[in-house]
Amino acid sequence: MEYQKLGASDVTVSRITFGSWAAGGWMWGGTEQNDAVGAIRASYELGVTSIDTAPIYGQGLSEQIVGEAIKTLPRDKVQVLTKFGMRWDDTKGDFGFKSKNNDGQDIDVYKYAGRDSIMRECEDSLRRLGTDYIDLYQQHWPDVTTGIDETMEAVQRLIEQGKVRAAGVSNYSVPQMAEAEKTIHLASNQVPFSMVKRGIEQDVVPFAQQQGLGILVYSPLQLGLLTGKIKPGQHFGDGDLRNGNPLFTADNVQKVNAFLNKLRPMAESKSATLAQLVIRWTLAQPGITVALVGARNPEQAVQNAKAIDVQLAAEEVDYISKQLAGVQVA
Template sequence: MEYQKLGSSDVSVSRITFGSWAAGGWMWGGTEQNDAVGAIHAAYDLGVTSIDTAPIYGMGLSEQIVGEAIKSLPRDKVQVLTKFGMRWDDSKGDFAMKTKNNDGQDVDVYKYASRDSIIKECEDSLKRLGTDYIDLYQQHWPDVTTPIAETMEAVQRLIEQGKVRAAGVSNYSVAQMEEAEKTIKLASNQVPYSMLRRDIEKDVVPYTQQHDLGILVYSPLQLGLLTGKMKPGQHFDASDLRSTNRLFKPEAVTAVNDFLNKLRPMAESKNATLGQLVLRWTLAQPGITVALVGARNPEQATQNAKAMDVQLSFEEVDFINKQLASLQLPG
């Protein structure tokens, strides 16, 4: 495994980080708690020491699962990355979405990051996680109803109290990062990025490189599409995020699979899966610190961690880039 510091903070993380969104069952349909705990332990045994979670994943369930998993691990060897600012138990702030909880009940979610709300959320997260500090505390989404300065002052206070080691943001634009950094030194920004979704390369990546911030990317396998295991016309339940995603329309899946088939011989020559090759390519991109990858069971977690065993030469990255450049996605 490789490890890297997040910006100028003293928080060092594993470049493959365990993403526990799926472990919460939220928007992915169900979770087996024992499998999720076993997955985190399997990942840890292979050097994946960092775990990313959030209260909204399963309305607290993901954090509880992470808390259960880290109970038997040395706390100072694990980095817990969680978030704040998505409230399902309050109706203040900026309406984000209608969704369902794991019991199938309708829930309204609000983006809210006022001072008092953050202090409460932090206490709730610490309880669920069974720890007395959070290594990286990230604002999940910007909240247009609260000044960024107020949000960041609250996080700064939590750092001073020893409850948080470093401050991060998620889904922030360059302008929002600039505003936040007037109040606090950010360690990182967590953003979506994959071979099929590269818009952050235009502005977010250059900004983070110039201002010494880490980038944690989520959905590097594009919700499983870049594993090569998706079939055109595959059925997803209405509650699954992929059911309405244009990249999962049959013609798009066909185009992506054709592209992946060009990479297959390279993966096979390295005794690697396509997913492992894609993760290694992702971490070879300028400015990318960490790839967040989810796993529902120990086998998937092991496969993700072993992506770090794959070595890519400059020529191989260049070959992949050329194939990517010729990929035409419908719409």
């Protein structure tokens, strides 16, 4: 495994980090807790020491699963990355969206990052995770109803109390990062990035490089689209966020699969899967510190972790990028 420090913090993370959104079941069509715990532990055995979670994932379930998984692991060898600022149990802040919980009940999700709310959220997360500190505490989404200074002052207070080691943000723009940096030293920004979703290369990545911040990218496999396993016209059940997602139209899936087929000989020559090749290419992109990759069972987790063993020469990265340039998804 490869490891990298996040910004100027003293938190070092594994470049492949376990993303536990799917493990919480929410928006992924349910979960099997034993499989998820096993997946985290299997990842750890292969050097994936960092686990990213959030209270909103399964409305606490994902954090509980992470807490169960790390119970038998040495705490100082594991980095727990969680978040705050998405409330399903309160109506303050900026209304985000309507959703359903794992029981199929309607919930309203609000983006809220007021001082008192953060303090309460931190205590709830620590309890669910079964730990007394969080390695990286990230604001999940910007909250337009609360000043960034108030939010970051609260996180700074948690750092002073020893409950948080480093501050991060997620889905922040360049102006928002710059505003946050006036109050606190950010370690990282967690943002979406994949072969077919590369918007952060325009401004977020250059700013992070200039400021020395880590970039954690989520959905590098684009919800499975870049694994080569999705078929045109494939059906996704109710509660699965891919159901109705425009990226998963038959036409887009066909275009992406045609591109992936061009990479298949390279993957086979390295005894790698297409997904492993995609993860490795992602980590080779300038400014990308970490790829967050989810798994719902130990087998998937092992495959993800082994992506780090795939060696890509500079000309191979270039070849993939050139083939990718011809892929236009709507």
